[in-house]
Amino acid sequence: MTELEQYIHSYFGVSKEEVSRISDCFHLETLEKGDYFLRTEKICNKLSFHKSGLIRVYALEDGKEITQWISSKGYFLTDLSGLIFNKPTRYNIQALSDCEIYTITKQDYQNIANVIPRWHELEKLFIARCFIFLEERIFALLSMTAEERYQLLFNQQPELFNQVPLQYLASMLGITPETLSRIRKKIGKT
Amino acid sequence: MTELEQYIHSYFGVSKEEVSRISDCFHLETLEKGDYFLRTEKICNKLSFHKSGLIRVYALEDGKEITQWISSKGYFLTDLSGLIFNKPTRYNIQALSDCEIYTITKQDYQNIANVIPRWHELEKLFIARCFIFLEERIFALLSMTAEERYQLLFNQQPELFNQVPLQYLASMLGITPETLSRIRKKIGKT
DNA sequence: TTCTTCTCTTGACAAATATCAAGAATTTAC
DNA sequence: GTAAATTCTTGATATTTGTCAAGAGAAGAA
Numbered sequence: 001m002t003e004l005e006q007y008i009h010s011y012f013g014v015s016k017e018e019v020s021r022i023s024d025c026f027h028l029e030t031l032e033k034g035d036y037f038l039r040t041e042k043i044c045n046k047l048s049f050h051k052s053g054l055i056r057v058y059a060l061e062d063g064k065e066i067t068q069w070i071s072s073k074g075y076f077l078t079d080l081s082g083l084i085f086n087k088p089t090r091y092n093i094q095a096l097s098d099c100e101i102y103t104i105t106k107q108d109y110q111n112i113a114n115v116i117p118r119w120h121e122l123e124k125l126f127i128a129r130c131f132i133f134l135e136e137r138i139f140a141l142l143s144m145t146a147e148e149r150y151q152l153l154f155n156q157q158p159e160l161f162n163q164v165p166l167q168y169l170a171s172m173l174g175i176t177p178e179t180l181s182r183i184r185k186k187i188g189k190t
Numbered sequence: 191m192t193e194l195e196q197y198i199h200s201y202f203g204v205s206k207e208e209v210s211r212i213s214d215c216f217h218l219e220t221l222e223k224g225d226y227f228l229r230t231e232k233i234c235n236k237l238s239f240h241k242s243g244l245i246r247v248y249a250l251e252d253g254k255e256i257t258q259w260i261s262s263k264g265y266f267l268t269d270l271s272g273l274i275f276n277k278p279t280r281y282n283i284q285a286l287s288d289c290e291i292y293t294i295t296k297q298d299y300q301n302i303a304n305v306i307p308r309w310h311e312l313e314k315l316f317i318a319r320c321f322i323f324l325e326e327r328i329f330a331l332l333s334m335t336a337e338e339r340y341q342l343l344f345n346q347q348p349e350l351f352n353q354v355p356l357q358y359l360a361s362m363l364g365i366t367p368e369t370l371s372r373i374r375k376k377i378g379k380t
Numbered sequence: 381t382t383c384t385t386c387t388c389t390t391g392a393c394a395a396a397t398a399t400c401a402a403g404a405a406t407t408t409a410c
Numbered sequence: 411g412t413a414a415a416t417t418c419t420t421g422a423t424a425t426t427t428g429t430c431a432a433g434a435g436a437a438g439a440a
Contacts, residue, residue: 059329066333068325084318090329113311120310121303127317128274134324135258139249139280141331142364143256146427165387174332179427181389336397355417369397371419 004049004102007074012122021115026102031055037077037093037101044082044089045106050075053099054163058171059090067171070096070164072157077101080127083109096164146175147183194239194292197264202312211305216292221245227267227283227291234272234279235296240265243289244353248361249280257361260286260354262347267291270317273299286354336365337373 001009005023008014014022026049031037037055038044050071057069068091071077079089083106104112113119140149150173154161160169170180191199195213198204204212216239221227227245228234240261247259258281261267269279273296294302303309330339340363344351350359360370 059333061329061333064333066329068329068332080318081322084315085322120314124310124314124317125274127314127321128270131317131321131324132271132275134321134328138324138327138331139251139256139258141328142258142361143249143251143254167387171332176428177388178390178429182427185389357417366398367418368399368420372397375419 002102003051003074007049012125014116014118014122018116018118022112022119023102025108025112025115026104029101029103031095031099031101033095033097035095037095038079038082038089038091040090040092041088042082043086044079046103047076047078047083047106047109048101048103050077051100051102054096054160055093055099056096056164056168057091057093058168059092065171067168070157070160070168070172072159076126096168141174146173146179147187149173149175150180150183151187192292193241193264197239202315204306204308204312208306208308212302212309213292215298215302215305216294219291219293221285221289221291223285223287225285227285228269228272228279228281230280230282231278232272233276234269236293237266237268237273237296237299238291238293240267241290241292244286244350245283245289246286246354246358247281247283248358249282255361257358260347260350260358260362262349266316286358331364336363336369337377339363339365340370340373340377 001019002023004026005019008022009016009019028051029048031053037048040059050073052073055071055077056067057071058065058067060066077093079091079093081087082089116122140152144152153169153173166180166184167177170177173180175183191209192213194216195209198212199206199209218241219238221243227238230249240263242263245261245267246257247261248255248257250256267283269281269283271277272279306312330342334342343359343363356370356374357367360367363370365373
């Protein structure tokens with residue numbers, strides 16, 4: 001089984017036969033460092049499973065880049081407002097390093113439900129989990145200091161800190177690079 | 191049509207016959223001011239459509255109440271982690287005023303898909319919209335000052351400001367009541 | 381390598397926001 | 411209607427975080 005199949009199997013609890021029917025709809029793509037998966041104002045027309053490398057989701061606001069998320073191996077990648085509602089995105093999604101992703105086109109994506117009757121239900125469960133994840137992120141932003149949010153991110157995704165420019169992680173935490181640098185100095189970086 | 195039926199009809203684009211089959215699963219409930227819709231550590235076992243009144247979603251963290259959201263007429267109310275994944279919630283959900291809500295039990299909720307074949311798909315669309323909404327909230331928390339977030343909330347839900355204690359709105363914006371008071375003084379409250 | 385570019389750190393200072401305390405205003409309870 | 415409780419505002423001050431600028435360090439290109 002590919003990583004994609006393993007993921008679908010273990011996360012969705014789908015039978016092996018269904019798994020392979022789903023994964024057949026995906027094809028392996030590569031992104032080179034700097035390539036864009038999606039650019040702002042475009043309508044996202046694909047969904048990908050992140051196999052390797054790092055990808056940054058960011059938006060430009062008042063001349064500043066706001067990093068919303070850094071995707072790494074094991075995440076799904078898309079812009080839901082485009083994929084589901086045909087709306088242009090505010091985000092740029094760009095490879096921070098060479099990447100491999102398994103991609104399904106919007107057409108194939110919309111067709112999966114015909115192949116896998118439970119697809120909408122699985123999707124619902126998946127998006128619900130994403131919703132809860134964002135809810136927790138909001139809670140952290142409302143209730144924690146910059147330092148606490150740093151510790152949380154560091155515990156959850158330590159691998160990011162030696163691969164992603166710290167300025168992007170700072171932005172994702174809602175602070176400036178200088179503040180992140182001082183927090184790390186104070187704490188001792190590990 | 192009740193408000194619930196109108197909402198389902200206009201939002202989901204479901205036929206009138208399906209609408210009434212869905213809405214039949216809901217029953218009208220009342221909450222008195224101070225009543226809890228859900229308490230922390232419980233597993234949420236219902237989904238409600240908010241018909242009237244105001245309801246606050248908050249969590250206790252380090253002795254402080256963090257208001258995650260204020261629900262008003264037209265929103266759906268539940269804790270997804272309980273309803274879908276049977277996990278206990280971190281939140282308290284409490285009526286700020288006397289409320290009317292249309293409620294469906296978890297059992298009936300889980301049964302809807304048998305009655306309405308498209309239910310999982312509709313749910314997926316609904317939760318996806320909620321996801322995008324949270325994504326925007328995170329973006330606001332990452333990129334805007336307290337004053338800008340206040341203006342945004344004020345534009346989006348002005349009705350909250352003469353009905354909800356400002357301390358709760360402050361918490362929802364990620365600031366203290368004192369800071370909110372000063373922002374309002376500076377701006378001129380309208 | 382060597383040069384260039386990008387990234388990170390540090391310091392000095394400014395701005396935003398929090399904290400604490402007190403009193404005013406409003407709402408609730410009887 | 412009055413008293414009690416809650417909520418809101420304000421001032422003084424502390425803390426956190428941001429801004430700007432400069433230099434150190436690291437990564438990439440030729």
